[in-house]
Amino acid sequence: MSQPIETLVFENSAELVDTAARRFVDVITRAQSERGIASVALTGGSNGIALLRRLAENSGTIDWSRVEIYWGDDRFVASDDPERNSGQAREALLDHVPVDPDRIHPMAALDGPLGDDIAAAAAEYAAVLASTDDSPSPAFDIHLLGMGGEGHINSLFPHTAATAEETKTVLAVEDSPKPPPRRLTLTLRAVNRSRAVWFLVAGADKAAAVAAAHSGAAAADWPAAGAHGTTETVWFLDHAAAGHLPT
Ligand SMILES: O=C(O)[C@H](O)[C@@H](O)[C@H](O)[C@H](O)COP(=O)(O)O
DSSP: OOOOEEEEEESSHHHHHHHHHHHHHHHHHHHHHHHSOEEEEEOOSHHHHHHHHHHHHOOTTOOGGGEEEEESEEEOSOTTOTTOHHHHHIIIIITTSOOOGGGBOOOOOTTSTTTTOHHHHHHHHHHHHHTSSSSSSOOOSEEEEOOOTTOOBTTBOTTOHHHHOOSOSEEEESOOSSSSSOEEEEOHHHHTTOSEEEEEEOSGGGHHHHHHHHTTOOTTTSGGGGOOOSSEEEEEEETTTTTTSOO
8 A cells, every 4th residue: 555645845955865765764864774675766867866875975774784775667777887776876886884795686788698688687586575574575665766847757758558558566677668678676566566666856857747646647657656655755856846746
C-alpha cells in the first residue's frame, strides 16, 4: 500500500541536494540500526550524481560497509564509457567511502562476460536482485530517481513495453528514445517494492511531468506517475519544476 506523496520545494538545485543528502543520512542510518544492512538503488542524472558528491563530502553516521548498492538503470555500453551511471557513481561517491566491494551491484556492461547479450544481462541482474532474500527484488530503503521532461524514470519511457511490464523486475531496452538506445532498467514492479522512492527534479522543462505525476496520470503516459514507495514517496523539486503545481 503506497503512502501519500510528500512534495518539498527548494529555491534551487543546491538546496534540494543538500536537504536530500541530510535526509539520506537519516534514513540509511535508521535502516542500519533497525535491520543491520541498508540497500539503495542509485540513479544517473545531474541531481542524482550531485547528491552522491554531497554524500562523499559528508555522510555523517552512515556505515558504508553495511550498504548494498544497486542501480535503477544503466546504459549498455562499455564499462569505462563516461555515460555509465555506475562509473559516475563510483567517481562521485563510491571511490571515496569504505563501501564493501561485494555489496556494489552494477548492471552488466557491453564488455562484460555476457558480451553483447543484453537479454542475458537483464536476466542476470534480475537474479542479483532476487538473491538477497525470498523476494523478487529488495525493498530498497531508498530508490533515487531523476526524471526526464516527458516523465521517464530509470529507462522507462512513455508508451513502451518496459513501462507496462508487470511481471519482470529488470528489462533490456533496445530502442530508448534518449541515447544511447541500449539500456538495462528496473521496472515499476521493482521500483515499487522500495520503502522510499525519492524524485530529484529541477528545471522548468520538468514542470508538466511533475504536475501530471501529482494529479494521478497514467504511468503509460507519464512513467513517473507509476512510481511509489511503500513507506514514502518524496518529490524534491526546485521552484521551476514545481511551477505547474497548484499553489
Ligand atoms: O539515463 C538517462 O538518460 C539519464 O540518466 C536520465 O534518465 C536522467 O536521470 C533524467 O533525464 C534526469 O536527469 P537530470 O537530473 O539531469 O535532469
